[in-house]
Amino acid sequence: MPDFQVFRKETIVPAFLSLLKKYEDRIQAAYYDALMNIQGEMKIIYDKYAIDGILTTSDLAKYNRYAAIEEQLLDILEPAIKRGLYAIKTALPELYKQSFFYNEWALDMTTGIHLGLLIPSAAQIAKLFSIEEINNKFYAESLKEYTIVSRRKIREALMNGLAQGKTFEAMSRDLSKAIDISNSRALKIVRTEGMNALTAGSDYTYYQALDNGVKGYMVWDAVLDLRTRPDHAAMDGKKKDMETGLYTLPNGETTPYPHWEGLSPEQRCNCRCLENFFVEGHEPKYRRTKEQGIIPYMTYNEWYKKYHGGGEFIGVSATTEKQELFSAEVELRNDIVKEGDSL
Numbered sequence: 464m465p466d467f468q469v470f471r472k473e474t475i476v477p478a479f480l481s482l483l484k485k486y487e488d489r490i491q492a493a494y495y496d497a498l499m500n501i502q503g504e505m506k507i508i509y510d511k512y513a514i515d516g517i518l519t520t521s522d523l524a525k526y527n528r529y530a531a532i533e534e535q536l537l538d539i540l541e542p543a544i545k546r547g548l549y550a551i552k553t554a555l556p557e558l559y560k561q562s563f564f565y566n567e568w569a570l571d572m573t574t575g576i577h578l579g580l581l582i583p584s585a586a587q588i589a590k591l592f593s594i595e596e597i598n599n600k601f602y603a604e605s606l607k608e609y610t611i612v613s614r615r616k617i618r619e620a621l622m623n624g625l626a627q628g629k630t631f632e633a634m635s636r637d638l639s640k641a642i643d644i645s646n647s648r649a650l651k652i653v654r655t656e657g658m659n660a661l662t663a664g665s666d667y668t669y670y671q672a673l674d675n676g677v678k679g680y681m682v683w684d685a686v687l688d689l690r691t692r693p694d695h696a697a698m699d700g701k702k703k704d705m706e707t708g709l710y711t712l713p714n715g716e717t718t719p720y721p722h723w724e725g726l727s728p729e730q731r732c733n734c735r736c737l738e739n740f741f742v743e744g745h746e747p748k749y750r751r752t753k754e755q756g757i758i759p760y761m762t763y764n765e766w767y768k769k770y771h772g773g774g775e776f777i778g779v780s781a782t783t784e785k786q787e788l789f790s791a792e793v794e795l796r797n798d799i800v801k802e803g804d805s806l
């Protein structure tokens with residue numbers, strides 16, 4: 464009989480993450496277009512107003528052009544911000560649905576019976592990801608902040624460049640950095656919320672399976688590497704309390720699954736944890752790690768004691784502790800697929 468853990472590892476997570484990547488690519492494409500257009504516009508402005516390759520606020524003031532140029536650049540950025548927001552908002556319900564379908568398929572294959580699980584209606588799914596919902600307040604705030612910061616960064620780059628009398632090349636670099644910040648923010652939101660859609664969809668499917676007579680239970684699943692937050696390292700292998708339907712984190716926060724929208728940003732951003740479902744009789748026997756390859760199934764703390772010889776994992780240093788939290792460079796997909804997901 465096919466094994467749920469193998470399906471999960473080989474099929475569900477990679478398929479889900481490649482779908483998430485499609486939305487990430489849409490965001491990147493929108494920002495690439497904006498960058499090309501903004502640089503093109505700046506080139507025209509420099510050709511027209513720069514003196515000896517340098518453009519300053521007073522050069523533009525002479526022609527009363529500053530406000531118009533700022534507006535012009537923001538007008539070019541606007542479609543990228545809008546496309547970013549649109550990609551994020553359309554990604555979440557779609558990712559949730561796909562998570563449900565993949566998990567249902569894997570459970571059908573594992574149990575050998577067609578469970579016929581019911582997916583929530585489009586309206587229920589839309590409500591789950593609505594920014595009007597109180598549980599989604601951090602998500603709503605991050606969208607708002609993303610829009611404000613994106614505009615501010617472009618304005619700052621332009622203002623500072625002109626105040627310092629920068630060349631076209633230097634100005635282009637600054638504008639490119641400003642656009643990159645905006646792009647990274649959009650990607651971080653879609654990844655954070657996309658992972659929430661994955662775990663929310665999985666969790667819902669697991670409950671449906673239980674209601675349909677499948678015997679099993681839910682378990683927190685962290686990545687076995689040194690970038691995992693200490694709080695989540697401690698959660699690895701913990702069973703969900705089926706009375707309350709919640710996991711309790713070391714800092715006291717409770718959550719139905721990793722990435723849940725009601726968790727604080729400290730417990731969500733760039734988190735790579737998943738919720739696993741142990742079908743009775745099909746509990747995982749192995750885990751794959753980046754450092755050691757395939758090892759017998761063990762929890763994070765057992766792994767840490769065995770391979771990093773010491774007590775409980777308390778975070779290697781402030782910097783590594785913060786990596787799962789804040790690094791925009793986290794290769795989320797690769798980490799989950801290749802390094803730490805349990806087999």
Ligand SMILES: [Zn+2]
Pocket residue numbers: 685692695721734735736
């Ligand atoms: Zn985590």
